[in-house]
Amino acid sequence: MFLKDKFYKVTKEDVSGTSATYTLAILPDCSVYDGHFPGNPVCPGVCNMQTILECAMMLTGKSLHYNTIKQCRLTAIATPEVCPEVMVSVSVDESNTILAEIKDSKQTYMTLKGTVQ
Amino acid sequence: MMVDELLCVNGDEAQCRLAVREDNFFLEEDGLIAEVGIIEHIAQSASAFAGYRAVEEDGATEPPVGYIGEVKNFHLTERPAVGDVLITTITMGPTVDGVTIISGECKKESGEPVADTRMKIYVP
Numbered sequence: 432m433f434l435k436d437k438f439y440k441v442t443k444e445d446v447s448g449t450s451a452t453y454t455l456a457i458l459p460d461c462s463v464y465d466g467h468f469p470g471n472p473v474c475p476g477v478c479n480m481q482t483i484l485e486c487a488m489m490l491t492g493k494s495l496h497y498n499t500i501k502q503c504r505l506t507a508i509a510t511p512e513v514c515p516e517v518m519v520s521v522s523v524d525e526s527n528t529i530l531a532e533i534k535d536s537k538q539t540y541m542t543l544k545g546t547v548q
Numbered sequence: 549m550m551v552d553e554l555l556c557v558n559g560d561e562a563q564c565r566l567a568v569r570e571d572n573f574f575l576e577e578d579g580l581i582a583e584v585g586i587i588e589h590i591a592q593s594a595s596a597f598a599g600y601r602a603v604e605e606d607g608a609t610e611p612p613v614g615y616i617g618e619v620k621n622f623h624l625t626e627r628p629a630v631g632d633v634l635i636t637t638i639t640m641g642p643t644v645d646g647v648t649i650i651s652g653e654c655k656k657e658s659g660e661p662v663a664d665t666r667m668k669i670y671v672p
Binding site for chain 1: 549563569573574575577582583584585587588589591613616617620621622624625627644665
């Protein structure tokens with residue numbers, strides 16, 4: 432979990448069986464913003480995808496990797512200013528299908544469907 | 549940066565190169581690159597290709613900034629390790645309303661497959 436406590440910090444978790452919702456603080460001082468982009472911090476889409484995977488790891492208690500990503504849609508531009516706090520809803524079923532969404536009270540930033548191993 | 553070099557451009561195809569080094573942002577504790585690091589490498593390869601086209605063919609003064617709009621049908625074969633050299637082939641599809649569909653195939657220099665995906669890149 433190389434982004435935990437670096438790119439985001441978990442402030443609340445609500446686990447129910449094979450699904451969970453994690454409330455995260457997006458950390459504005461992460462080094463990723465030095466390059467993405469100078470003077471214009473935008474959360475890299477791939478960091479949001481990795482954040483979803485790390486939430487799935489917290490949910491399952493296992494180290495996971497994406498095997499396939501059937502579809503991941505980036506539906507709004509996320510920045511530490513636009514969304515200092517987000518909610519990640521994630522589920523992993525018995526066939527290792529992962530379904531997830533990142534949103535806040537205003538909008539949805541990412542939806543993802545894939546498989547993990 | 550997840551691209552070292554744009555190697556060649558041939559019509560709608562281009563190849564980019566990345567050597568995986570120890571200071572890579574996406575390197576995990578097991579010494580291998582995270583899947584999303586490969587996706588970022590493919591996205592930056594497409595961005596390098598688009599930037600080359602904008603500057604060389606359309607006369608832009610600086611390459612445009614692009615965002616990933618969608619990742620579709622990503623398949624991982626093998627995560628690369630420190631010391632591996634990745635060669636990625638980008639095929640650029642049509643652009644509609646600022647959104648370009650690309651496909652990317654990432655292999656090791658030795659020819660072993662790493663991952664492949666399709667992507668929508670959005671240039672505002």
